[in-house]
Amino acid sequence: MTQPVLLAVDENAADLALIERELEDRYGRHYKVVCAGSPDDARTHLEHFAASAVEVALVLTGQWRAGEPNCRLLASVHDLHPYAKRAVLIAWTDWGDQSTGRAIFDGISDGRFDHYVIQPSRSPDEQFHQTISMVLLEWAEANRAAPYTVHIVGESWTGRAYELREALQQCAMSHHFCLADSPEGRELVAAARAGAVLPIVVFPDGRVLENPTNLEISQSTGGPIDPGQADFDVCIVGAGPAGLSAAVYGTSEGLSTIVVDKGGIGGQATSSSLIRNYLGFPRGVSGRHLAQNAYSQAWVFGAKFAFMQTVTGIAREDERLVVTLSADRRLTASAVLLAMGVSYRRLGVPSLEALVGAGVYYGGSTSEAPALVDRDVFVLGGANSAGQSALHLAQYARSVTLVVRAPSLRDGMSDYLVRQVEATANIRTRLGCQVVGGGGDGRLDHLVLRDIASKTESAVDARALFILIGAEPHTGWLPAEIEQDERGFILTGADISQRSAPRFNRSPFLLETSMPGVFAAGDVRHGSVKRVASAVGEGSIAIQLLHQYYAVEQLSLRGSID
Numbered sequence: 001m002t003q004p005v006l007l008a009v010d011e012n013a014a015d016l017a018l019i020e021r022e023l024e025d026r027y028g029r030h031y032k033v034v035c036a037g038s039p040d041d042a043r044t045h046l047e048h049f050a051a052s053a054v055e056v057a058l059v060l061t062g063q064w065r066a067g068e069p070n071c072r073l074l075a076s077v078h079d080l081h082p083y084a085k086r087a088v089l090i091a092w093t094d095w096g097d098q099s100t101g102r103a104i105f106d107g108i109s110d111g112r113f114d115h116y117v118i119q120p121s122r123s124p125d126e127q128f129h130q131t132i133s134m135v136l137l138e139w140a141e142a143n144r145a146a147p148y149t150v151h152i153v154g155e156s157w158t159g160r161a162y163e164l165r166e167a168l169q170q171c172a173m174s175h176h177f178c179l180a181d182s183p184e185g186r187e188l189v190a191a192a193r194a195g196a197v198l199p200i201v202v203f204p205d206g207r208v209l210e211n212p213t214n215l216e217i218s219q220s221t222g223g224p225i226d227p228g229q230a231d232f233d234v235c236i237v238g239a240g241p242a243g244l245s246a247a248v249y250g251t252s253e254g255l256s257t258i259v260v261d262k263g264g265i266g267g268q269a270t271s272s273s274l275i276r277n278y279l280g281f282p283r284g285v286s287g288r289h290l291a292q293n294a295y296s297q298a299w300v301f302g303a304k305f306a307f308m309q310t311v312t313g314i315a316r317e318d319e320r321l322v323v324t325l326s327a328d329r330r331l332t333a334s335a336v337l338l339a340m341g342v343s344y345r346r347l348g349v350p351s352l353e354a355l356v357g358a359g360v361y362y363g364g365s366t367s368e369a370p371a372l373v374d375r376d377v378f379v380l381g382g383a384n385s386a387g388q389s390a391l392h393l394a395q396y397a398r399s400v401t402l403v404v405r406a407p408s409l410r411d412g413m414s415d416y417l418v419r420q421v422e423a424t425a426n427i428r429t430r431l432g433c434q435v436v437g438g439g440g441d442g443r444l445d446h447l448v449l450r451d452i453a454s455k456t457e458s459a460v461d462a463r464a465l466f467i468l469i470g471a472e473p474h475t476g477w478l479p480a481e482i483e484q485d486e487r488g489f490i491l492t493g494a495d496i497s498q499r500s501a502p503r504f505n506r507s508p509f510l511l512e513t514s515m516p517g518v519f520a521a522g523d524v525r526h527g528s529v530k531r532v533a534s535a536v537g538e539g540s541i542a543i544q545l546l547h548q549y550y551a552v553e554q555l556s557l558r559g560s561i562d
């Protein structure tokens with residue numbers, strides 16, 4: 001296979017020579033480094049690569065601001081190489097300069113390029129290579145099968161095969177689905193036990209699980225422990241950003257901590273392809289990366305994890321809180337942190353609900369997007385998550401239609417996202433519109449859209465529909481003792497009603513619920529901000545409050561439990 005190309009474009013010959021040497025020295029074995037001294041030259045190279053089916057991984061340019069020679073080139077790279085990453089070079093002296101910062105922000109928001117890189121100034125320039133490697137990692141993750149891919153083979157896209165894909169996605173396990181009657185599927189089934197029950201899950205080390213439960217999946221991925229009868233200082237319910245943050249702070253401050261999640265790590269954040277507003281990541285960070293890093297951090301500090309186990313009850317027995325898990329397991333803890341987050345509202349169109357997993361998806365598009373190259377896809381919703389999903393899909397799909405009930409995108413979406421959506425050529429918006437029907441033979445092939453004002457309906461071809469229409473908190477299982485607002489979000493601190501006062505011999509702490517010793521953080525909490533940073537912040541605050549709670553209640557800590 002021909003090596004993918006790294007194309008550098010700069011009219012300054014000395015700068016270009018330094019870039020070429022850096023790229024060649026570090027990446028020359030696995031990539032073909034090509035340099036162009038002008039945008040016309042670069043365009044000729046790009047056309048030639050497209051005509052001869054050579055992949056372009058990265059286009060790196062100097063002179064990129066509006067009116068400068070490479071600006072138009074950058075904007076057109078994706079016409080020929082839709083998956084190429086585009087980065088602009090800036091000089092050290094420009095770093096921190098306000099107008100450069102603004103131009104970078106505008107360029108990324110308008111979809112002209114993806115990243116900025118500070119020009120190499122010596123050889124080797126490790127800072128330059130750190131950024132280039134990060135960009136290439138992003139490119140490779142989107143365009144190359146992961147080295148340790150778990151294969152799922154099923155008879156159809158729906159049902160248990162879809163649930164298994166979801167389970168692996170939640171465990172942040174790279175996976176690939178194929179139908180049993182495809183050539184690849186036949187090969188994998190043949191390597192399993194004769195008569196194996198589908199769907200099967202084939203791990204990179206050759207192990208095969210036949211129609212496994214989610215718990216078996218999580219046990220096979222090696223992460224969780226069986227909590228059994230264990231006792232902890234704190235039990236955290238939910239491994240989203242709030243729960244992971246609490247796990248990091250809790251364990252690093254000496255609390256024996258267990259995190260239980262009905263899925264795996266990351267919560268909603270794993271469905272966000274690029275979080276751009278999280279502190280410390282000027283180039284953005286994928287939700288999956290953030291969650292994986294947080295998980296590793298908590299794990300190294302000593303947090304225990306129990307994945308694919310749903311918490312179904314919580315009750316006080318003397319000094320301990322008893323947490324009941326699915327499959328009749330239970331554990332005890334001095335305190336509990338509820339960080340169960342939210343999930344998306346259902347659309348409620350039966351013909352589309354029947355196709356969930358087969359072209360109809362709730363939430364973001366991270367894992368399904370690469371399979372939608374050259375397809376027409378739809379995103380339903382008008383908030384930031386819908387905008388992000390549309391932008392992510394637009395890198396793969398032929399067209400993305402954003403269907404929004406409101407008359408304006410600005411009603412529910414941040415300005416920077418609206419600008420990116422509007423600047424992306426293959427995203428269309430249908431404002432004042434609803435999805436009222438649709439279907440397909442085993443897989444979505446069409447949708448029925450209704451214009452709200454005129455009440456007219458039209459059928460459109462559609463390969464996929466991503467539904468992001470609002471969230472409901474995961475609080476249905478909580479005892480009545482834990483007060484919730486009218487939408488089911490948990491009340492904490494000063495929001496708790498007087499009715500619960502007799503349970504306390506003090507004022508409840510800021511994030512404490514109406515059940516003493518049970519705290520709540522993140523999206524599940526009434527009044528929460530619904531952002532990764534806020535969830536992470538609340539997770540850390542909750543741990544501080546737990547210390548105060550232990551002190552006030554004179555609870556002795558258990559320390560680490562093996």
Ligand SMILES: Cc1cc2nc3c(=O)[nH]c(=O)nc-3n(C[C@H](O)[C@H](O)[C@H](O)COP(=O)(O)OP(=O)(O)OC[C@H]3O[C@@H](n4cnc5c(N)ncnc54)[C@H](O)[C@@H]3O)c2cc1C
Nearest residue numbers: 238240241242261262267268311340341522523530531532
């Ligand atoms: C597509 C998308 C894009 C987004 N983009 C951004 C962005 O760019 N910037 C930003 O700041 N925010 C973004 N958000 C919002 C952000 O992801 C959330 O605010 C954040 O994840 C909330 O964290 P959390 O820990 O409170 O809850 P969640 O992330 O919802 O995690 C809750 C966890 O609890 C588990 N759980 C629920 N019930 C139980 C139970 N009974 N037992 C055990 N476990 C349970 C769930 O499985 C889940 O893993 C986005 C969200 C989505 C969906």
